[in-house]
Amino acid sequence: MNPARKPSTAPGSPGALAFDPEAIRAQFPMLGATMHGKPLVYLDNAATTQRPRAVIDSVVEHWSTTNGPVSRGVHALGSLATEKYESARTAAASLLNAEPEFIVFTKGVTDGLNLVARSLGDELLGEGDEVVVTELEHHSNFLPWRQACLRRGAVLRVAPITDSGELDLDALRAMVNGRTRIVAVTHVSNVLGTVVPVSEIVSIARGVGAAVVVDGAQAPGHLPVDVQRLGCDFYAISAHKMFGPAGAGVLYMSPRWVDRLEPAQYGGGMVELASAEESTWITGPHRHEAGTPNTEGAVGLGAAVAFLGSFDRAAARAHERSLRDAIVAGLGQIPKARVYGPAEGAPIVSFGLEGVHAHDLATVLDAEGVAVRAGHMCAQPLMRRLGVPALTRASIAPYNTHAEVEALLDGVRRAGQIFA
Numbered sequence: 001m002n003p004a005r006k007p008s009t010a011p012g013s014p015g016a017l018a019f020d021p022e023a024i025r026a027q028f029p030m031l032g033a034t035m036h037g038k039p040l041v042y043l044d045n046a047a048t049t050q051r052p053r054a055v056i057d058s059v060v061e062h063w064s065t066t067n068g069p070v071s072r073g074v075h076a077l078g079s080l081a082t083e084k085y086e087s088a089r090t091a092a093a094s095l096l097n098a099e100p101e102f103i104v105f106t107k108g109v110t111d112g113l114n115l116v117a118r119s120l121g122d123e124l125l126g127e128g129d130e131v132v133v134t135e136l137e138h139h140s141n142f143l144p145w146r147q148a149c150l151r152r153g154a155v156l157r158v159a160p161i162t163d164s165g166e167l168d169l170d171a172l173r174a175m176v177n178g179r180t181r182i183v184a185v186t187h188v189s190n191v192l193g194t195v196v197p198v199s200e201i202v203s204i205a206r207g208v209g210a211a212v213v214v215d216g217a218q219a220p221g222h223l224p225v226d227v228q229r230l231g232c233d234f235y236a237i238s239a240h241k242m243f244g245p246a247g248a249g250v251l252y253m254s255p256r257w258v259d260r261l262e263p264a265q266y267g268g269g270m271v272e273l274a275s276a277e278e279s280t281w282i283t284g285p286h287r288h289e290a291g292t293p294n295t296e297g298a299v300g301l302g303a304a305v306a307f308l309g310s311f312d313r314a315a316a317r318a319h320e321r322s323l324r325d326a327i328v329a330g331l332g333q334i335p336k337a338r339v340y341g342p343a344e345g346a347p348i349v350s351f352g353l354e355g356v357h358a359h360d361l362a363t364v365l366d367a368e369g370v371a372v373r374a375g376h377m378c379a380q381p382l383m384r385r386l387g388v389p390a391l392t393r394a395s396i397a398p399y400n401t402h403a404e405v406e407a408l409l410d411g412v413r414r415a416g417q418i419f420a
């Protein structure tokens with residue numbers, strides 16, 4: 001038995017959480033599926049994770065017993081739905097170590113980052129001001145800033161990475177100057193698994209009074225996230241990357257911004273006073289939540305936070321690391337395979353097989369039931385930096401196993417033979 005598969009907690013230690021990948025796995029109905037007649041090996045978790053029974057049930061239960069108009073109706077069901085929605089906000093706040101009044105519900109990271117780029121961009125950026133992003137960014141944390149700069153006459157600067165795929169912090173430090181108004185960085189690269197030193201970036205940005213926006217899409221599923229320790233101004237997450245529903249997420253806004261920022265959208269639920277002559281907006285997170293919210297998404301997000309709290313996450317991280325190491329070591333033995341990215345990082349492994357297009361490689365893997373990502377992964381600037389048009393990516397969750405890593409490696413070997 002692989003040591004990482006043993007429950008991490010000694011039996012009988014009171015109150016301690018255990019971690020057993022097989023027990024985690026058993027909670028995910030989707031993982032029992034077959035694809036092309038083979039057991040599904042799901043290694044596309046950075047794109048979207050599977051959902052555990054507890055999350056599925058939470059949404060069904062909400063629809064069956066508490067569905068009603070949030071923050072609108074005076075009737076009992078409206079109050080029940082509002083309670084559910086607001087307790088999900090509290091859960092999301094606890095995940096990020098924030099207070100609920102600084103947690104804004106969004107459709108996900110893309111929505112959250114577009115909100116910030118619109119509202120903060122309009123607030124802070126003028127002619128000749130600068131926004132710094134990095135070469136690691138997903139398009140969701142690149143294009144909203146590019147467009148904001150175009151709108152405001154500002155300049156977008158892109159901090160480089162090193163050849164090993166780490167952020168070049170010295171280069172970023174040299175790039176940040178008196179014109180820098182916003183620094184927007186990913187916490188974890190969705191391509192290379194690089195973990196970006198957000199606290200250090202915050203202290204660099206603070207030196208010139210710039211705001212820091214963090215794309216947290218790939219972080220909370222793997223790492224503990226503490227926005228107060230990080231010290232950032234904004235932090236965006238998506239529920240579907242951490243075992244919750246798609247189309248739901250939250251944006252943390254630090255106390256200095258939540259009531260100050262102009263909303264990016266106007267409509268029901270965010271108004272204090274509305275008339276043709278004068279309109280004013282409420283304070284607090286609802287200011288940024290115009291329209292009927294995605295209550296079921298919020299409920300599922302809350303259940304996903306509870307799920308993340310139900311097992312020993314340090315042990316889950318060790319398990320994920322052992323799988324990552326096994327993939328990297330295994331690929332290292334396969335002729336013409338090359339792994340991209342730093343030696344240490346989140347459990348996301350992008351690789352290429354010389355002479356085989358990423359899509360062909362992923363197609364061979366798919367025929368074996370192995371689901372991986374292939375393409376530019378919404379990170380074209382990074383692909384350009386790496387000098388490749390596309391890569392193949394295996395991304396891990398706590399429910400993955402060493403047997404699944406073997407299936408992946410067998411598939412890559414097979415592709416190598418087919419295209420030899």
Ligand code: PLP
Nearest residue numbers: 108109110138140190215217238
């Ligand atoms: N940022 C990163 C690093 C991502 O990996 C993703 C999704 O893959 C996003 C942003 C966009 O997230 P969403 O599609 O949930 O809005």
